[in-house]
Every structure is written in C-alpha cells, then in structure tokens.
Amino acid sequence: MGAFAVREESHDLIERLQSGRRLPVIDSSCPAAVKYIEQAYPELIYHLTTCRSPQQIGGALYKSYGAKMWGVGPGSIYSVSVGPCTSRKLEAGRNTPRASLPASAGGAPLAALPDGKADLQGKSREVDAVLTTRELAYLLKDAGVDPFAASSEEFDQDLLDRSWLSHVYCSTGDIAQAVLETCCELLNREVRSPLNLASADAGADGARVTSVETDGYEIKALSVSGVGSAIPFLDAIKAGKIGFAFMEVRACPAGCVSGGGQPKVLLPKDKPRAYIERATVTSLTSAGDRVEITEDSTVQRLYVKHFGMPCGDKSNRILHTPWE
Numbered sequence: 001m002g003a004f005a006v007r008e009e010s011h012d013l014i015e016r017l018q019s020g021r022r023l024p025v026i027d028s029s030c031p032a033a034v035k036y037i038e039q040a041y042p043e044l045i046y047h048l049t050t051c052r053s054p055q056q057i058g059g060a061l062y063k064s065y066g067a068k069m070w071g072v073g074p075g076s077i078y079s080v081s082v083g084p085c086t087s088r089k090l091e092a093g094r095n096t097p098r099a100s101l102p103a104s105a106g107g108a109p110l111a112a113l114p115d116g117k118a119d120l121q122g123k124s125r126e127v128d129a130v131l132t133t134r135e136l137a138y139l140l141k142d143a144g145v146d147p148f149a150a151s152s153e154e155f156d157q158d159l160l161d162r163s164w165l166s167h168v169y170c171s172t173g174d175i176a177q178a179v180l181e182t183c184c185e186l187l188n189r190e191v192r193s194p195l196n197l198a199s200a201d202a203g204a205d206g207a208r209v210t211s212v213e214t215d216g217y218e219i220k221a222l223s224v225s226g227v228g229s230a231i232p233f234l235d236a237i238k239a240g241k242i243g244f245a246f247m248e249v250r251a252c253p254a255g256c257v258s259g260g261g262q263p264k265v266l267l268p269k270d271k272p273r274a275y276i277e278r279a280t281v282t283s284l285t286s287a288g289d290r291v292e293i294t295e296d297s298t299v300q301r302l303y304v305k306h307f308g309m310p311c312g313d314k315s316n317r318i319l320h321t322p323w324e
Helices: 004-018 031-038 044-045 054-072 087-093 132-141 163-167 174-187 227-240 270-281 297-307 311-317
Strands: 080-083 129-132 199-200 207-214 218-225 248-250
Touching: 004 054, 004 174, 004 218, 004 297, 004 311, 031 044, 031 087, 031 207, 031 227, 031 248, 044 218, 044 227, 054 080, 054 087, 054 132, 054 311, 080 087, 129 132, 174 207, 174 218, 174 248, 207 227, 218 227, 227 248, 227 311
Parallel strands: 080 129, 218 248
Antiparallel strands: 199 207, 207 218
8 A cells, every 4th residue: 555655645745844844754664663763762753754554554444445345344354464574563463552652842741653543443453464475475385375376366456556556665765766756746736747866875874865856845865774774864863953854764674675574584695685686676666667646546546435635634544643
C-alpha cells in the first residue's frame, strides 16, 4: 500500500511547508526507526509523520474497504503480512498507547502513537499475523511446495499497487524520491515537465540528500540507512540545526532489502556486495514504466469510492495514526 503512504506523506509535507509547521517530516514506515526515536529522541516524536506504514495501511484497508467490497465483517478477514522485516511483528502487535514518554516542551504530556488499533470495532487487530520472507521460505520447504513449479495466476487488482510502486519501500532513498516526485505532482498540477532531482552524499555512511525545486520551494530530503548513521542528523534536528524538509530513516543497511527477516548473509565480507546487489535489483530507478501516483487508477478509485479525498476525515482515520 505504498502509494497511499507516499501520497499522504506528501500532503503532510506540503501542508507543513506552506504553514511553517514543524520540519523536517520524518518518515514513519520503518517501525525499528520509529521505536528508536521514541526511546532515544522522544523530543522528536512530533516530527514523525502520522501516516502509517504500508503494512498497517494494508491491514486497515482490507478490514474496511475490503470487508465492504466482499460483503463480510472485518472480523471475518484474517490479514497476514509477508515482508523482509522482523520489527513488523512488533508494529502489528502494538495495540496499546506507548507509555513512559516525557513531557513536551510546553509541559503537556506527549501522546502515544499506537501503530495498530485494537481493531476497527474493538475486536481484532488490523494485521493479524506477520511472516518474514525467511519464515515463508521455511514453510514452503517444510510443506514440499516448489514455488517455481507452480502455475502462475493473475493477482487480485482491487487493492494492489502498480508493479513499480512495490519498489518504493525496498532500498534506501526510494521513499524520499517518491515523496519529492509526488510533491511536485501536487504543487504543479498544470505543469508536467521532467523533474530535475539532484542527489549527493550527505557526509555520512549510508546517507544521501535528494533535492528538487518546484513551485517556489527547494525541497531537500535526507535518506539514511542504519541507526548509527542517523544519530548525527537526529542530534542536529534536536538542536534546530537542520536544513532539509523530509527525512527517511531505515534501520537496516541498504534498506528493507537487507532486513532481519531476509535470507542471511553469513560471512561479513560478503555483506557489502550482497546488499549492493539487492539494492540495485529492487531500486525505484530500475522499476520500469511508471505512473504518477496522483494519476494512478487504483489510487484514484479508492480515494473516490472509499476516502472521498486525500487527508480527509475518513482517510485520516484509516491511513494515519491518531494522537491519543
């Protein structure tokens, strides 16, 4: 459900740019990074976008729009997520408010950010179970299933992103690129000129800055892989000495393609090459034919049929984590 996450985050970023509210917007799609910020940098919690991760958006959509479309109750749907990340298990099970957060600068207690709700009606989780890719491989092997010998069938297209959108949440930097491109789409609805995205190393291992000029704004986005590489930038945000509008943090090296649930690379000397190869194969730049998110037919259909409008009351309740 990356298209909805990217579009809602882009709306959040544009609104903050235009209103002068707290910047940078910190992407919330990596639950390990969110957890780290909660524990080590609680002062920065309000920099996190309230937009939920693709996993949680998917679970919410299956049990709201999907339930309505299929004519069943949300409790009749058992939602299983498969991905490269072990921290997604934590994210799916976080149904209670986050405790022990310090007071904000104004003295009021910081609100909790529950990643998963008890449910849409208070009875079940939105994502019922999470499997890593490695666990799925074990299950297939134990069951004697050869996925390469299975006949191919078409996927259900009712709730799926376009194929190129599946690349957005794989490699470090792809979320930032997609958000900047979508911001340009939203700010320049009458203009469809080629984007001039510029990227450069940010002076730290695994960190890059991507920038674009559009509609009078120069929007800079920082992408960081590895929590250790993010610390200097988080310190700079805390000190008010930061010059970018969007920050993407991935806890794993090279991004989600090297997540803790992926096939293991046993020898340390083999890891750099393996991570680079994985990132190259899954990068957004190698995704092939692309459609602007604001023009994607699947995204448009769900906004019209289910949400009514981006960042509206209904989309906020389903696609965002409320402050409680």
